[in-house]
Amino acid sequence: MKKRIIHIIIVWVTVCLLAGCSSTRKLPAGEALYTGATIKIEDPAPRNKEKKKIKAELEALTRPLPNKTILGMPFKLWMYNLAGNPKKEKSIGGWLKYKVGEPPVLAGDVNLEWNVKVLQSTLENRGYFKAVVQGDSILKNKKTRVVYTVQTGNRYIINEVVFDKDSAVLQKTINVSSGKTLLKTGDPFNLETVKAERERIDAELKEKGFYYFDPDYLIIQADSTIGNNTVNLQVKIKPGTPQRARKAYTINDVYIFPGYRLSAQKADTLKSDAAFYKGYYVVDKGKTYKPLMFAQSMQFNPGDVYNRKDHNQSISRLVNLGVFKFVKNRFEPVEDPDSAKLDVYYYLTSLPKKSLRADINANTKSNNLTGSGITIGWRNRNTFRGGELLSVNATAGFEIQYSGQLKGFNTYRGGLEAQLTFPRFLIPFVTLDTRSGFVPKTNILVAYDILTKEKLYTMNSFRGEFGYAWKETASKEHQFNPIAINYVQPIRVTPLYESNAANNPSLQKAIEKQFIIGSNYNYNYNELTGNNGLKGLYFNGNADFSGNIAGLITGANTLNGKPKTIFGAQFSQYVKLETDLRYYVKLSSKNTWANRLIVGFGYPYGNSSELPFIKQFFVGGNNSIRAFRSRSLGPGTYKDMNTMNFIPDQSGDIKLEFNTELRAKLFSIVHGAVFV
Template sequence: MNRHLIYILLVIAAAVAVTGCNITKSVPDGDALYTGATVKIEDSVLSSKKKKSMRSDLASLIRPKPNKKILGVRFKLAMYNLAGNPKKEGGFRGWLKNKVGEPPVLLSDVNHLRTAEILQSSLENTGYFHAKVTGDTTVKGKKATATYVAKPGPQYKIREVVFNKDSSILTKTIDSAAKNSLLKPGDPFDLGVIKSERDRIDAYLKERGFYYFDGDYLIIRTDSTIGNHEVNLYVHVKPQTPKEARLVYRINNIYIFPSFRLNSATNDTLKANASYYKGYYVADRRKLYKPRMFEQSMQFKPGDVYNRTDHNLSLNRLVNLNVFKFVKNRFEVVPGGADTPRLNTYYYLTPMPKKSLRSEINASTKSNNLTGSSLTVGWRNRNTFRGGELFAVDATGGFEVQFSGNFKGYNTYRGGLETSLTFPRFLVPFIQINTRGGFVPTTKLLLGYDLLNKQKLYTMNSFRAGFSYIWKENIYKEHQLSPISVSYVQPLKITQEYLDSAAKNLTLQKAIEKQFILGSSYNFNYNELAAGGNGTGLYFNGNLDLSGNIAGLVTGANAKDSNIKYIAGAQFSQYVKLEGDVRHYTKVSSGIIWANRLIVGLGYPYGNSTALPFIKQFFVGGTNSIRAFRSRALGPGTYKDTTSLTFLPDQSGDIKLELNTELRAKLFSIVHGAIFVDAGNIWLYNADSLRPGAEFRASRFMKEIAVGAGVGLRFDISFLVLRLDLAMPLRKPFLPDGERWVIDKINFGDPAWRKENLIFNLGIGYPF
């Protein structure tokens, strides 16, 4: 498969090279291929930095854009030319031309006079009132370019910003916002900033009760006649602004209709069934919901001055209850309230089905050639105790198999059952905690059971229980605190083959040890991409995991002195584990993203443990890790398993360092490409005589870093991303010091080298 993939890539590259030599093949006679535009700035005053910025800003406005280049080649145009004139639109050549290819951008598509007007207008909007822009085109053979010459002239700056003053409450409120104005004396005149200032004032007024105000009611007049290339700006409310937009509104009555349907009765009929609870009228005739749930969700109270923040937060909290399918609201002016304007508030909530079934199917493949799938079926019972609670039961089954090769018959089967009960509030004994913000905090109780059967090797079962608090500060920041987290793992069956293998390789014992983990954990997640954005942002996930602290203190356990203590027949684990995952995504240009990741993990076993429990240890290698090495086969340290086993043991460690960098580019249609470099390793905290070279040492760990690189294709099919990566090692830490870099040993023509070093990964989703 690796050889075939390489051949395909070489054929595509050759085709692109050939067609790239005749890039104007499809250009009609009498026309030319438009290859782009150049912007020149003619000015003796502007600094070189300012000219560069101006050129970039103006260039971004030029239309049309020429055919895109990928690594210097107009790939899409080359594919369009390569396809020729297919007879069938549905055939391969039709697909290549219409889906992958891109028709040539022609000189006849360019209107350089209109474009020059747009560039000149842009300069005028940024204070260059005397700017002049001219445009022209140049044709050489079958290719053409455009050139735009800009003479900006002097840029006008703001001398003074004047806010109108009178006795009205509206004008006084606007004047109180003047200190935070975006318009600053000495700054250049900029129409974009002026529009932003109108939006800022509008948002400021919305927070202070001016419900009916709109930014269009503001006008900012400009006086450019004061000389010295300066302007004065005057902020006014338009005289025709309606009366209701000048008034401050307070909240009157709040009505909540939690069983609303499109064919529901009128407001008056609905209100007749409402009961009063702590300031709110809840129309719940069937008593399906506890009124306390709405009181905790609402950020408005009767008598409050209207503000947009509380308006949006209330809607967000009702949506995040995950009980209602649709949430909308309406404000209505209370008649006869000219002296004290008030708004009645109505919330219309359409419930989700109380009970529902869901299913999820996944497919996966690993670089150790195991392929598998899993199916999860879940049942949901919403509003279990009439307070927005969610009771969930999920049953999961899955397998990983290899149909040929060394691991044929060593299949893995998994099954599990998990139940959880989630409350939309903090459950703290004897304390009621009320929170603000757009996200409802939750308390989650969890109980789970898992069964793992590694055919011909062993069968393990495990029990899990937990108690967690989950809350979000905002859309970017989420916290999860688990004061109690319990895991109990024990073997059900171990085959003689595995016992014999464990006798040769004692590290295999770790996978079948009884494990009892009683501890606490805290997780913090920060994601700047959660709100969408332009593709540039930071992601951080940090985790603190503690186990066995109280039990170790009470029992005085000390594994190093052979004073080992047990709970339920299992040696309880005692450790502190820290892990941080930092990622940064940079949008280099349209369709190109540079992604970087750093993972640092540290496990400190002490007291009753000399190493982290197997299920808590770190692993590297595989589809989403260091892709040039097989799944869980790398490390720890310089250790390499040399025992002749019919299956590969999972190599684990207490310390982890991993770095990844990947450049992603859209090639055409749903096809994206990537080049990447991965590096890292794992280590043990304490020395292990069975795995020499596995212990972490600060003086040498950088010499024990594995490095791999590769290329990949991603097929983005809207609901999933199918990923194909081909990687090879550049540095092998298990080789003797001085021989670990293996770049000079790359030999694509050697079948033995390809079999050992080319690692093919098939994955679902991006690696990070």
């Protein structure tokens, strides 16, 4: 092993040396290879931590970027030189040169003066108003590196922030939110913060009806002449701001065109064809959609003050209906010059009403199992003219082993699933809605599955669900199924399986009849959705209840004798709780610390003495402890009853799983992790 490692090191060093020689061998006469920039800060003013931050930021701004390297070797440049001058671009040499390789970055490509201006401007934008930058190139062995020497000077600090005292409505509205300002006394001056403050004010104004306002209409003046390396900031409206940007607008009329085509003629958008429904005008001559669907999607009501939140949520809801291909809108001021009202127009282009799709896959495994599967799905959009979605999926698949211990124990499965989704809550005598950009949904699902294991058994199962799904925000999602039914029964068991199951409780459980009728609830919270921050929390919680009502009605109690049945089948009675908690910390641009904790607890009672087999917890597999097969890792030690190719399932009523890992980008597209 030691000799092998030494040989690998020798080969790698040799390759690196060859690459180093070839990187400059084919340069044009009088040229040098540009190898990058170094930032040298010769000023005691910034602290060490701040110096590192400045250095990293400035180095990233210099242009051009040098040739990419892998472990210090300019691999792409080496490939470029190795390919020579191929005659055809589509040849192997052409692929090597133009697809894999990259041309050398020359010292002559560096514009020293331009880089100096960029770096100095960046420092000034960060509050270093007296910064001085100088650049110099160093040539050695036909390679050039540029060193930029930086004198930052003292950083200017915000002394005072003043909002203009203009009596106009616009300025008063701005001043109301001045307590939320991002410009804080004592903070360093930063142009990015100034820009962010303008965006913040604009966002506040958009919620107060100022539809035509723009961040460019704000000016934040900086006075750096007050001494002591401090600056005063004054926030005010530019004098040339147009009159309409100074007005708060309200909603006048809302027009919806659900049959809009991208190539629409004027006749397609005539207001005269509009039908009025609960404050909205719907132009739908073909009566393709029920107006109720739009009333639930629209967040604007006539007379409301315009705000960006309702604007975005209305568009988001229309998109999330899943029946429109394109959604766009337009705001138009009412012609009366003294009026501050907006007419709103929504143009909706429909998706095809019906669609058919097929997915096919093939797989092979290390235990010689080979299989394939196909899914054919049919969708019918706007089924009852209210945005309903009916989807039907048929699946079939198999796994076959041609050699090895499991030869002849082939597996075949098939299923049919139908789901009807309503874009609203269907709750008798109750009207509920969510004030988010996501349409609440009611789901009805029925499904049938059949599983055949040759020489062993055939099982079939029936599933049915009725429930609701809604999102509070993009990061908070709820699913509640008040009715969830699952019925599993064996329709064929071979004598071979029965003889082995006689002495193996795990095998007996795998084929037992199961009847689950209950409710379940899922809550998902995901801070990682659209989050580019340094930290993120993910939480998924499940609560599953079965047999409570049936148990109360029948007085079920296994301690009192024979379990109760419904339609001749014993029903399960239990409570099952499970949480999946994850926490991510971004340590740097290349390193992430990830943690996960899974806790599950199931409690059978009443009509059950244990959880149903399909509801028990298990460990192992791709989404668990990857070093073990799914269901192969059990509590403590166990006897592997691997007789006649039967492998027991390790499952239980309690689950506790934890892992922590450090993920790192090693180089290029190669990532690694150390975990416990």
